[in-house]
Every structure is written in structure tokens, then in C-alpha cells.
Amino acid sequence: MSERLFGAMTPETFDARQPAFFRFRQLPMAPDKVVLSNLEGRWLVLDRPDFLAFAQGQVSEGTPLFQKLRERNFLRAYYDVPAATEMVRARHEFVGAGPNLHILVLTLRCNTTCVYCHASRANMDQVDTDMTVEIAEKSVDFILQSTNPAVTIEFQGGEPLVRFDLLQHVVRYANERNEAIGKEIDFTLVTNLSLMDEEKLDWLIENRVQICTSVDGPQDVHDKQRKLPKASAHGEAVKWIGRINERYEELGLDQTLYHVEALVTTTRPILDRWKELVDLYVDLGCRALFLRPLDPFGFADKTKRLIEYPRADYVTYYRNAVDYMIELNKGGVEILERYAAIFLTKILSGVDPNFLDIRQPSGAGIGQLAYSYDGKIFTCDEGRMLHEMGDDTFEIGHVMTSKYRDVVGHEAVRAVVIASQLDGQPDCVHCPYQPYCGIPPVHSHRIQGTLLGRMRESSLCAVHKGIQDYLFEKLASGDEETLRVLEKWTTIRPRDHFVQ
Amino acid sequence: MSEPLEATPHAFVRADREDGSVSFVVDESVYPLEAIYGATFTFLDRCFVFLGREGEGQVRVVLSAKKLPIADDELRGWVGELANELLACAWRGRILEQNRATIEAVTSQAIGGAMGPPSLDELEDFDFSEEPFEDPLGIAMSWEEKYGKKDKSQGGETEGT
Ligand code: SF4
Ligand code: SF4
Numbered sequence: 001m002s003e004r005l006f007g008a009m010t011p012e013t014f015d016a017r018q019p020a021f022f023r024f025r026q027l028p029m030a031p032d033k034v035v036l037s038n039l040e041g042r043w044l045v046l047d048r049p050d051f052l053a054f055a056q057g058q059v060s061e062g063t064p065l066f067q068k069l070r071e072r073n074f075l076r077a078y079y080d081v082p083a084a085t086e087m088v089r090a091r092h093e094f095v096g097a098g099p100n101l102h103i104l105v106l107t108l109r110c111n112t113t114c115v116y117c118h119a120s121r122a123n124m125d126q127v128d129t130d131m132t133v134e135i136a137e138k139s140v141d142f143i144l145q146s147t148n149p150a151v152t153i154e155f156q157g158g159e160p161l162v163r164f165d166l167l168q169h170v171v172r173y174a175n176e177r178n179e180a181i182g183k184e185i186d187f188t189l190v191t192n193l194s195l196m197d198e199e200k201l202d203w204l205i206e207n208r209v210q211i212c213t214s215v216d217g218p219q220d221v222h223d224k225q226r227k228l229p230k231a232s233a234h235g236e237a238v239k240w241i242g243r244i245n246e247r248y249e250e251l252g253l254d255q256t257l258y259h260v261e262a263l264v265t266t267t268r269p270i271l272d273r274w275k276e277l278v279d280l281y282v283d284l285g286c287r288a289l290f291l292r293p294l295d296p297f298g299f300a301d302k303t304k305r306l307i308e309y310p311r312a313d314y315v316t317y318y319r320n321a322v323d324y325m326i327e328l329n330k331g332g333v334e335i336l337e338r339y340a341a342i343f344l345t346k347i348l349s350g351v352d353p354n355f356l357d358i359r360q361p362s363g364a365g366i367g368q369l370a371y372s373y374d375g376k377i378f379t380c381d382e383g384r385m386l387h388e389m390g391d392d393t394f395e396i397g398h399v400m401t402s403k404y405r406d407v408v409g410h411e412a413v414r415a416v417v418i419a420s421q422l423d424g425q426p427d428c429v430h431c432p433y434q435p436y437c438g439i440p441p442v443h444s445h446r447i448q449g450t451l452l453g454r455m456r457e458s459s460l461c462a463v464h465k466g467i468q469d470y471l472f473e474k475l476a477s478g479d480e481e482t483l484r485v486l487e488k489w490t491t492i493r494p495r496d497h498f499v500q
Numbered sequence: 501m502s503e504p505l506e507a508t509p510h511a512f513v514r515a516d517r518e519d520g521s522v523s524f525v526v527d528e529s530v531y532p533l534e535a536i537y538g539a540t541f542t543f544l545d546r547c548f549v550f551l552g553r554e555g556e557g558q559v560r561v562v563l564s565a566k567k568l569p570i571a572d573d574e575l576r577g578w579v580g581e582l583a584n585e586l587l588a589c590a591w592r593g594r595i596l597e598q599n600r601a602t603i604e605a606v607t608s609q610a611i612g613g614a615m616g617p618p619s620l621d622e623l624e625d626f627d628f629s630e631e632p633f634e635d636p637l638g639i640a641m642s643w644e645e646k647y648g649k650k651d652k653s654q655g656g657e658t659e660g661t
Contacts, residue, residue, distance in 0.1 A: 092606070095606060095609050095610050095613065096609045096610060096612065096613025096614075097613060097614075098613055098614040098616065099614060146614075147613060147614060147615070147616040361606060361607070361610050365614070366610045366611065366613070366614040403622070404615075405615045405616070405618065405619075405622065408611070408614040408615050409611055409614075409615045413611065413614075414607065414611060417606075417607050417610050417611060418603060418607055421602075421603050421606055421607070423595075423599040423602050423603055424592060424595055424596040424599055424603050425592065425595070426588055426591045426592050426595060429595055429599075448542070448585075449542040449543070449545060449546070450542045450585065452588070452592060454584060454585065454588045456584075457584065
């Protein structure tokens with residue numbers, strides 16, 4: 001039956017100009033342009049009259065537009081099913097891979113106090129929030145059961161350097177245990193750098209532990225919201241970023257892979273100071289800048305009156321900063337924006353860089369797991385953050401008692417997997433950015449009280465839509481130099497765990 | 501005393517400031533009962549939720565403050581959000597039904613891939629000795645067992661008797 005149906009749909013027997021399935025959106029900042037994408041994520045940006053002709057099935061055969069529509073699989077009569085299937089498959093390659101990212105909270109203690117602390121840090125004397133050696137070892141045993149042949153253990157806190165001894169033990173124990181198992185294993189340390197010293201750095205480099213930190217802007221902004229007693233948090237971070245990058249260089253390590261990855265948590269005071277922010281990152285020798293908006297977890301929820309902002313303001317800040325970064329790149333400076341690189345990789349190369357928070361299904365439970373200091377296991381780090389705020393929705397086991405298959409097959413994981421598929425989401429089913437997008441259900445749960453979320457009111461959807469509107473505007477601009485810069489951003493791949 | 505709430509449709513919405521509650525009439529021919537359950541459930545952490553029959557095909561939803569006093573703004577926020585969530589649930593239900601096959605396929609691949617096959621230890625723990633479940637309708641029987649000719653030698657009934 002279906003063969004006869006497809007057989008009937010040839011250009012001879014069917015109006016060749018009729019559109020195949022597509023989604024579209026008029027670009028708000030360039031209203032004469034319309035973005036369209038199809039099921040498998042091929043896309044076009046058309047001028048309005050061309051779009052109307054396409055939608056009404058009136059593009060004449062033999063015209064360049066007709067040819068373009070045919071090549072990109074937008075015409076029903078020429079719809080290439082095998083090619084579309086292959087592309088959908090390529091975009092979802094990660095789906096059955098199993099958890100790669102494993103976040104280990106060594107302690108909640110931290111020597112810094114940040115206004116937005118998503119981790120709900122504890123004071124330095126609260127040693128009861130330290131992970132025990134037994135729980136750390138059990139966590140590693142658990143991690144090594146992952147079906148994923150590659151795992152990354154990411155040390156988080158609090159400030160993980162408070163328990164550097166435990167971090168060392170975990171690295172040694174994991175490597176030792178892994179000898180018989182043979183997984184590809186990476187380590188990442190997320191730190192504020194203020195407890196770093198030369199000895200620790202030597203050890204981390206020798207053991208190939210990647211280092212990731214945060215710099216929230218110029219000194220006055222950073223120090224105002226990240227308070228380090230008796231010292232400048234900014235000064236410490238900047239000093240050590242420079243020193244670590246210098247050491248990587250001295251050792252002859254590949255600078256595109258080995259450099260400190262620094263993130264910005266965007267707060268209200270930095271919105272107008274995007275140029276200073278970009279310049280600072282360039283001066284620090286960073287090749288990437290991740291302009292992340294505030295998350296609604298941890299202390300950020302309590303301090304939002306001071307640091308939050310409408311997402312429309314964030315989008316303006318993002319556009320200004322990335323415009324400036326593109327201009328810097330044209331002048332030979334290498335700096336990319338991480339959000340843009342993630343989306344552009346999906347848009348331009350048709351593969352998914354497997355960034356766990358912007359994929360569908362989202363990575364929670366099936367791509368990442370978080371292990372709290374007390375051995376509790378969560379679908380993701382944000383789930384663990386919510387637990388610290390009194391919400392246990394995302395708690396799925398304990399390293400001392402739970403079996404691996406029960407944890408990843410937990411009903412909360414299944415619910416999150418279903419809820420994060422945008423094929424079931426009003427708005428997303430009609431949005432041309434659906435093939436490239438992803439919303440972690442933990443975010444919707446936090447802000448809207450439902451795993452499924454209402455995208456029209458979601459602050460994260462507003463961010464993703466705003467960024468993709470901007471990127472498609474750039475792609476449609478026809479400016480060769482800009483296109484070269486954007487294409488280059490898709491080829492510079494971080495090791496996955498750098499950016500989580 | 502129940503009275504209209506400013507900036508909400510008076511035909512549907514009533515507020516009782518003394519009780520700290522707001523109520524909302526939902527038409528079941530517009531919103532299926534599943535959507536009413538789904539939408540109101542998202543309010544459990546913020547307020548007490550009461551559902552009741554208002555009239556033929558109509559459900560009254562009452563959202564009542566857990567603590568008093570409560571500002572009109574908050575009541576208005578609840579009712580507005582409930583209306584939006586009702587629409588989202590109703591429409592999402594239809595979309596999920598239409599795209600069910602894709603979503604199920606991706607979900608089983610994702611969960612199956614992450615779980616992997618059971619280990620020998622897990623298989624060892626499995627109790628094969630007991631009957632897995634009662635099967636009064638013979639669902640787990642083979643076709644032959646259920647409908648096939650009975651062996652006469654076993655003294656079973658024969659056709660035509
Ligand atoms: S955000 Fe990190 S550095 Fe800041 S207080 Fe929290 S745990 Fe400490
Ligand atoms: S989350 Fe928002 S931007 Fe992403 S696909 Fe859905 S509607 Fe589009």
C-alpha cells in the first residue's frame with residue numbers, strides 16, 4: 001500500500017511544486033526573511049515573496065529557487081526518504097549511548113560565597129558535607145558500569161579543591177579499576193581556582209585533569225557577586241587561568257584542546273558591559289566564551305531581585321557580544337561563543353555535538369548522572385541542586401544500595417526522556433528550530449511546575465529562540481567573511497565534558 | 501464571599517478573598533478531563549486544589565491558599581497560569597497521540613541503551629520457578645494449546661459430542 005502511494009507521488013503524476021512537510025518562522029529582527037526547516041533539519045532562509053510562493057506551491061520548475069528547494073528536500077514529489085532517514089539517524093546518534101558525564105560532588109564546602117550559587121554551598125566548617133572515601137569508591141564502581149564506552153568524571157562542589165586528597169584518590173582508584181574494564185576515561189575539575197597552588201597544578205596536569213572555571217566579567221562585577229574573604233576572587237581566577245594556560249603551552253599540549261575553559265554566569269550588571277567581557281576573555285587567552293544566562297537553582301532563586309533580568313535583555317546582550325566576537329575573528333582573533341558553536345554544528349553540519357542540555361531527549365539520566373556527597377544519585381546536576389532546595393523529584397538511587405539498571409531505568413528517567421522530546425511539545429512541533437533545540441525538563445519543572453513545560457512562557461525557550469533567530473539572520477546575511485567565521489566555530493570541537 | 505476578580509473573565513472566574521481562594525469553571529467539551537487533572541496537578545505545591553462538578557459537562561476548580569493572607573495579584577497569577585496550562589495539556593495530549601510512535605521508539609532506544617542487558621548476577625536473582633502471572637484468558641498459551649484439537653487419548657471432549 002505505502003509503495004503504491006509513494007509510487008504515485010512522482011513528478012509526472014503529482015504537482016511537483018507542492019511543499020513537503022516544513023516548519024517556518026519569520027525572523028523578528030529581519031521580518032522580510034523567513035526561516036524554514038524540514039523534518040530532518042535541512043533549512044533555508046527565504047525572502048517573504050519566495051516563501052509565499054513556496055508555501056502555495058507556486059515556485060516554477062526550472063528556476064534556481066525550485067532547484068534549491070529540491071536539493072534541500074522541501075518538495076513533496078521529490079522527497080528523498082532514505083536521505084531524510086539517514087539524517088534523522090545521524091542527528092540522534094547519541095540516543096542509545098548511555099551516561100557519559102558523571103558529576104561527583106566531593107563536598108558542599110566552599111571558601112567563596114557567590115550571590116547566585118547554584119550548588120547551595122556550605123560553610124568551610126561543615127565537614128559533614130564531605131564525601132567519604134567509601135562513597136567515592138562506590139560511586140566510581142557505579143560509574144564504570146555505564147554502557148557508554150567513554151566516561152567523564154567531573155569534580156564539582158562546593159569547591160572540590162577543598163578535598164583535593166579525595167579528588168586524587170578518585171582519579172587513582174578509577175584508573176586502577178578501569179584497567180580491567182578498559183573504558184576511555186576523562187577527568188574534569190570545576191573550580192573557583194582560589195585554592196590552587198603549584199603542587200596541585202603539577203599533579204592535575206600530570207594526571208590530565210581538565211580545568212574549568214568561571215569569570216563573570218571585569219573585577220568589580222566578579223568580586224561583587226563572588227566574595228572571597230581577604231582576597232579578590234577575580235584576581236585569583238585570572239592569575240591561575242594565565243598560569244595554567246602557560247603550563248599547557250610549556251608542555252607542548254595542543255592549545256585548542258588544552259586550555260582552561262571559563263564560563264560566564266550572566267547577571268544583570270554585565271548586560272551592558274558585553275564588550276569589556278569579551279575583551280577580558282580574549283586578554284586571558286581563552287578561545288571560547290560561554291554566555292550562559294542565570295539558572296533558577298540554588299541561591300539564584302533567592303537573590304533574583306538583584307541579579308535577574310528579562311530574557312529579551314539577555315538576547316540583546318548576546319547579539320551585541322557575538323557581533324563583536326565575529327568582528328574580532330575577522331581581524332584574526334580566535335574566540336568563539338559556545339552556544340553559537342553548539343547550535344551551528346547542528347544547523348550546518350547535521351550532526352549533534354551531544355551537549356547534554358540542548359539535545360532531545362535531554363541527557364538527564366541517559367547521558368549524565370550526578371552523585372552527591374552523601375551517595376545519593378540524581379538524573380543531573382540540576383536535579384541535585386533541586387534536592388538541596390528540598391525537592392527530590394530527580395533523586396533516582398544511592399551508590400551503596402541501588403543497582404545500575406534500576407537507576408538508569410528509574411521512572412523519573414523515563415519521564416524526563418519522554419518530556420524532553422520536542423515532538424510532543426506544542427510550539428516546538430511548529431518551530432523551525434526544533435531539529436537543533438532541547439529543553440531540560442528539570443528547568444521547566446523548576447519554573448513552571450511541570451516536566452513538560454510551556455515553551456511559550458519558558459525563559460529558556462526565549463533564550464534558545466533568540467540565539468537561533470540571531471544565527472539564522474547571520475547565515476542569511478550573505479556576508480562571506482561572517483559565514484567563514486561561523487563555519488569555523490563548528491569545526492573547533494571541545495572535548496565534550498569541557499562545556500557541561 | 502465569592503466575587504469577580506479584576507482582569508479575569510467574570511463569567512468563569514470568582515475569588516473569595518476571605519478564604520484566600522479563586523475558582524474557575526472549566527468546560528469539559530473544550531478541555532478533556534485528562535487536561536484538567538494534568539493542569540491542576542501542577543499547582544499542588546503552591547495551593548490546595550479542589551475539583552467539583554458545577555453542572556452538566558462543567559468542572560469547577562478551586563485553588564485555595566495554603567497560607568493567608570494572599571494578594572489579588574497572586575490569585576490572578578494562579579488562574580492565568582491554570583488557563584494556560586489547561587490549553588497546553590489539552591493540545592499536548594493530541595500532539596503526543598499523533599507522535600506517539602516516534603516518541604516511544606526514541607524512549608525505548610534511549611533507556612534500553614543506557615540500561616544495557618541484564619548482568620549474570622541480575623539474571624541469577626531472577627526467580628524463574630514461580631508462575632509469572634495468572635492467565636485466566638490464556639493469553640500466554642500457544643495457539644495449539646488454546647484452540648488446537650485435544651488429544652483423544654487424554655480423554656478430552658471430542659468435536660460433536
Ligand atoms: S558558585 Fe561555586 S564558588 Fe561560588 S559559592 Fe557556589 S560552590 Fe562556591
Ligand atoms: S524550545 Fe522554543 S526555540 Fe526550541 S524548538 Fe521549542 S519553541 Fe523552538
